[in-house]
Amino acid sequence: MANDLLRATERAAVISLKADAPLAALVAKASIDPVAEAPAWPFIRLEGTQSLPQGRGCTARAEVSFQLHSFAKPRYAGDDPVNGAMVETARDHAGRLNTAVVEALHNHAFEVSGRRYRFQVQSSRLMRDGAEADAWHGIASVVARAFAG
Numbered sequence: 390m391a392n393d394l395l396r397a398t399e400r401a402a403v404i405s406l407k408a409d410a411p412l413a414a415l416v417a418k419a420s421i422d423p424v425a426e427a428p429a430w431p432f433i434r435l436e437g438t439q440s441l442p443q444g445r446g447c448t449a450r451a452e453v454s455f456q457l458h459s460f461a462k463p464r465y466a467g468d469d470p471v472n473g474a475m476v477e478t479a480r481d482h483a484g485r486l487n488t489a490v491v492e493a494l495h496n497h498a499f500e501v502s503g504r505r506y507r508f509q510v511q512s513s514r515l516m517r518d519g520a521e522a523d524a525w526h527g528i529a530s531v532v533a534r535a536f537a538g
Contacts, residue, residue: 394535395438398453401501402435402494402508402533406457409493415486416459430524431461431486450536454511457494459486459527460518479525484515487527494531505536 399422407418420432438455461482466473477485494508511530518524 394451394453395440397502397504398440398451398506398533398535399435399438399455401499401504401506401535402455402457402531404501405497405499405506405508406433406490406493409489412489412493415489431459431482433460433486433490434458450534453533453535455531455533457490457529457531459483459490459529460521460524461486461527462521462524479523480515480517483525483527487513487515487529490527490529494529507534507536508532509534 403422406412406421412421416431416433417429420428420430422435423429423432434457436456436458438453440451440453461479463470463475463479464477464482466476491510491513495510496508498505498507500506509532511532513527513529515525515527518526
């Protein structure tokens, strides 16, 4: 069943994001799809994965969709929110992070563990984060095509 490709595609996306140098300049690798419930800011989470099998042999290829959620707060001089001046708003920071996520995956093909993946960002949006008053949230909706190696 194509569900076998859900986790493999998620892993391929996370590996690809962590390998992207411009994205790594904005967010620590450990903060890309972190295991921790309360990760260091900014961070990115992969969620909502679903799969549609393509043809016979459902584990051979599939179309897998998911969302990449990026979260950011304002940046302050010296990383000091108490004494440092704000150098970037949360909205601008989240926008930059979301753009880097989109650029890291959109129209790129990767091979991970002998399987080929092609990622397409279908849409992205930016909004105020509901859980943190001083944070913003970017969402990139991605479709991956997974092919047997």
